[in-house]
Amino acid sequence: MSEVLEKAKKAKEASYRLGIIPTAIKNNALDIMAKALELAEKDILEANSIDIEAAQKKNLSKALIDRLMMDGKTIDGIIEGLRTVRQLPDPVGRIIAKWRRPNGLQIIKERVPLGVIGIVYESRPNVTVDSAALCLKAGNAVILRGGSDAINSNMVLARLISESAEKAGIPSGAISLIETTDRDSVTEMLKLNKYIDVIIPRGGRGLIQHTIENSTIPVIETGEGNCHTFVEKTADLKKAVEIVINAKCQRPSVCNATEKLLIDEAIAKEFLPIVLKRLKDARVDVRGDEKARAIDPSIKAATEDDWKTEYLSLTIAVKVVSGIDEAIKHINTYGTKHSEAIITKDKAMAKMFTREVDAAAVYVNASTRFTDGGEFGFGAEIGISTQKLHARGPMGLNELTSYKYIIIGSGQVRE
């Protein structure tokens, strides 16, 4: 039996027991994990340095190495994350609805875990612990398949947390890491719909696309954010500038950063120069359509590709639109259904925008950067769904559950 199949079977087996384990045991497991990580800081950093060395030899990009690199602070952050999840209320067993039918049947709709969740991710070791903690708290078994460049770090982290979980009474196999790092192990995993209930890919477009195309397991598409901010003609331009700069520059490498600026042509001549100056001060590479370049010829020409691209860097493309209709149409054509914002003082425009834009999070007069489990008040999140099935937007513990119907009768039969 392959490693993937064996671990998937064990995970399924474990999930039945895990689904009915008391909250106190899950919380205790999270406590023991946190302590274990604290004590093993040296081991973790040693394993990580092997990964870093290998990555440097392979000439991986600085951005990739940055994401892979761990230090005392990274580990503190991971431990902090465990403590946050520990504090969150356990969703399992909560009654969502309850009603009685005319024939006397009582129907109870109760929250239950999803079962076995597969996480496919790139070389960010913190995802190993963050994902496992969230899945565990929501009563799910988890199968982790991280990027090959982080394998040494992941193996130490996964061993520490799965051993800690077992010490607390969590069934063996509830948390497992796939150690085979060739592509075939991912493909094999994506076909095990008999054992795995959901796949959540966490990473770039390529990873997500590969998952969607190859999985027979239901997938929750996450994270791609080609987000727009539309400055409508009645906007408070001062606020608009601050929002655009924040949405673009505060953390450009993340999915909820704004990648495109749409400006109503009625105010473009006034607004573009102001925002351009600030964007240039922040060293943002600005591209634009013809109308934008007619106002400031120093802007590079945007290509069709620009409108589709999630830059994840200090780059923005500007389009001058004839009004809200063109803005909405552009967003619904090129957007990734993540986060979209309108800056306006006109309530009717705000309403039209929030109704007609098809995205997980639609903002009025605020930065797109708020699409985040923590900012929404969920405490923690496993990702941001950009699909409409199951969960949309930031996914916290509730979104890692399903429900079942329990029907209590007294001998009812159907006529």
Add this chain to the structure above:
Amino acid sequence: MSEVLEKAKKAKEASYRLGIIPTAIKNNALDIMAKALELAEKDILEANSIDIEAAQKKNLSKALIDRLMMDGKTIDGIIEGLRTVRQLPDPVGRIIAKWRRPNGLQIIKERVPLGVIGIVYESRPNVTVDSAALCLKAGNAVILRGGSDAINSNMVLARLISESAEKAGIPSGAISLIETTDRDSVTEMLKLNKYIDVIIPRGGRGLIQHTIENSTIPVIETGEGNCHTFVEKTADLKKAVEIVINAKCQRPSVCNATEKLLIDEAIAKEFLPIVLKRLKDARVDVRGDEKARAIDPSIKAATEDDWKTEYLSLTIAVKVVSGIDEAIKHINTYGTKHSEAIITKDKAMAKMFTREVDAAAVYVNASTRFTDGGEFGFGAEIGISTQKLHARGPMGLNELTSYKYIIIGSGQVRE
């Protein structure tokens, strides 16, 4: 451009407008559809007779021809279905939750349509109208791909309902039928994740399996029901017999019919002869494991295959189990996560069963036949989900929606 691609693009386009159309227009469309079907009864039956004739020439099974065949009563039933959906409350625009963050941002979680729903189904013409009505009421565009044997019936029905919808002001392309009936048109449809948001297959195992294996669009798996009834040792045996007979015989061809009977060995010698007599009176073909055959050697031997099979006919397999643990384990191994029942007087046993059995609907002292949108009080349903993502069990209008977050600010930026 292929028929499928063209219709999918039009559906996506239509879905943006459809998502914000008032309830009154959708209800009016349902009214006009009902009237149009009433007036066109002759055309529908003529088209259906062409399908029936072709099916007879192809020597299709009686069961298939029965499902394909329409008469005045079938049409009345379809019209009745339209009227039921018309009466149901519109889920779109309903506020699911609303809260304010410490920074003043107001977050509103609002129900929205899924967008474009693809229905892939077999040769049951009533599904054409039923599915379209439910999708429409929940604000979704729908692409119907029915079985080739029903193509003439489906073309007439789809034309009548889509023309009626347009008369009411529903955007063109919101309801469309794929008229190309080769397998390639299904495969092409299943890859259009850019335009179709969800695929719901309605049909047998083969259809569902093909969909899961080939779709890049999120799929809601429906309908396969290898359902069990477990008679626990404290059961009221009189009630148990009535429930088993109802669950097996009242309508054996449907997914919520019981296919397997598990009997606690403590009562097997007493219960098996009673239930066997009634099953034989109802002409049920009974198979059993060794322990059951030791009690009554006239029972045919069940094979490993029997435990896995959804018979959809007057057949049942009986297994004598050592107790609730074996019953739960058997169900979680062979069940399809649809509907499972325990007959017991012991509340602790009932609780253990409902907690540990992994299924959409878990019954205590009632027939599995109640897993049905109508019986749950949903008014109508588009199918019974046997997966855990998005929706589980009977899917009514709410389950045909997603949600979006609307965030209202006053210039907030992230620090």
